[in-house]
Amino acid sequence: MIKQFWARLLLISLTVMGLASIANAQQMATPARHAVLLDASTGSILFEKDPDTSFPPASMSKLMTVYLAFEAIKEGEMRLDDEVTVSDEAWRNWNNRGSTMFLKARDVVTVADLLRGIIVLSGNDACAVLAEHMAGSEEIFVEWLNAKAIELGMNGSQFKNVNGWPAEGHVMTARDLANLSLHLVNDFPNLYPMFAEREYLYKDFRSNRYNRNPLLGRFAGADGLKTGHTEESGYGLAGSAEREGRRLVVVVGGLDSSAARSRESQRLLQYGFRNFSHYPLFRAGETVDYAEVWLGGEATVPLLISDDLAITMSRRQRAQMKVSIEYTNPIAAPIQKGAKVGTLKVEMPGRAAVTRDLVAGETIDKVGGLGKIGAAFEYMLFGSAGAKKPEPN
Template structure:
């Protein structure tokens, strides 16, 4: 019996063959081209494993406004950039593995060396065998060729955008001779910045039992990066960087979805979980978030969005005292003037809970004696909202008070003795 062949059969067979047979293009692809696919497969497996081991929500231990979120991470923190005030946090001071968040200190040291002139953007950095990435998907790399040279500014981009372990090791060896030598620079800088729960062993964040940092310390470091390296901070917002013919995207998902976000750094190892430090500026307020050890890339992005949304929705800027206001006139002993005006030395803005009134308390130094220089600190002002301290600022002398002459000073001594 003859059967009539449907014209659709060849198409169906072709589709089936395409499903069952490996794609020939994948066999022909170069190792470099194959890496993203391998990376995606590894990432999907990690996501599946991590989803099972998601942490329970961690409630805020400190919060300056109501209804702070609970987030499924080992530690989290929200900081006001201008004042450094922690607006909400949980487990902020536990020393945890920071993974590639470590590279914020690496990049910060490079930026400070560029600012001071110790490094130039065009200086060449040699890639040693120790620094060289062997092309596996087990670590993040800039893919610097072995024994090649790259400029410092390209190395800096490779650290910040591509999270390159090779770039971090290469600049460490260039600046300090070895990773261990560079770690000493990192720890010295950590001490200078007041990072009290941090110890660095390497410039990459690759696992080591002694390599730790805390959410609070990482927020302080992020604030220093923004404040001290303004000319280089825009690098943290760049979404991609191409080097050695390989283009890689920034792993900070918020850069693609929130135009107010302009940094800073992601991190991940099996031990550290998924980590993210973010900075966002909306109108006149900048906030910094830290998420440590959550269960997926999506989770770290979502939790950062949640913190930022709560922060910008719950707080506002306030000016407790105008810059030109005189808030007190403390007595000055043995001066050509009996008193001096006290006021702010610089404009002072606070981030406070929305709708709450700010109260101020003035504390002036007792027993001031001439001479008093203009701008000398002679007290402080403390601001509170809802009974909680939200910030303080120094009060300075608004004018110079010269020391009185010998005769006048003698008379002033007499008046002081008789209580006048």
């Protein structure tokens, strides 16, 4: 049985009526070949364009190197003030090769120096030195990168090196980059602020001291993450911004200039903040309805939502939102408290349906003997064993 459920959402429904005349949010388009706009609090995808096609991520792949380093620090395996000596091999391989931190052979630097060299200066050399320090070699560290990608569900990513230098088969997807960015925000709240640092000077190499992220200082609330560029991949960015407690993550790839990268990342974020809002609908354990019980010691059983339900929606989606619950009516006793007995579904245009399990709020035993006969007789005459269904709170 499917029941339209609006009682709990009466206030929302009344508000929706007043919003129906408001113009729909603009249909977004972007010249980026790949793009994802993600609401961090709900995981809702607000915009996407070819999000699952793998492409060369260039320096955006350094986010995975940083993730492994942050993880090691969080777990106590490495400290920010640990000292690292730059090996001759790392210097030979990456001296002035692409973006650099200008490390010299036998330099002694801290892990914090190397992380800022990666995050702020995009140093290919810093990635190699950190990888050697953590894993003993770049090759072993690459194996770690690929293992972590599998663990994080980044199914469209494959790493061939530690810094995103062009290599056959070194690829990521926009969706994987968005999810990785969100992990960096959520998993390492004490370390993530490094991504907001706009300047870092290693020794006196003033030719490379500023963060290349075009969002920092230009888009209100921006605090990360990483740019990328090669001839093959074009210009890309994985970025994030937080306003009034609401965080959005944006990924763009395949743009033809740094100006386009700056413009499109800001435009997508602005689109997300202006046209979408966060709507908490239910809290875990809240009663959303009551179901009739067949041959049970109680006439009805409360249906509780299993998990919090909050959705990020545009005004248009909110105006056309449809909430329904589905369960077998009546539910046959015995019923165990906490057992799944139904599903709540939220549908809206242009989005996949969002569902949550409904579970029994009480244990209800099955009646026997004469009680079973009486309950069946009352149900046939009156329904719900002759008892009135409680009103939802």
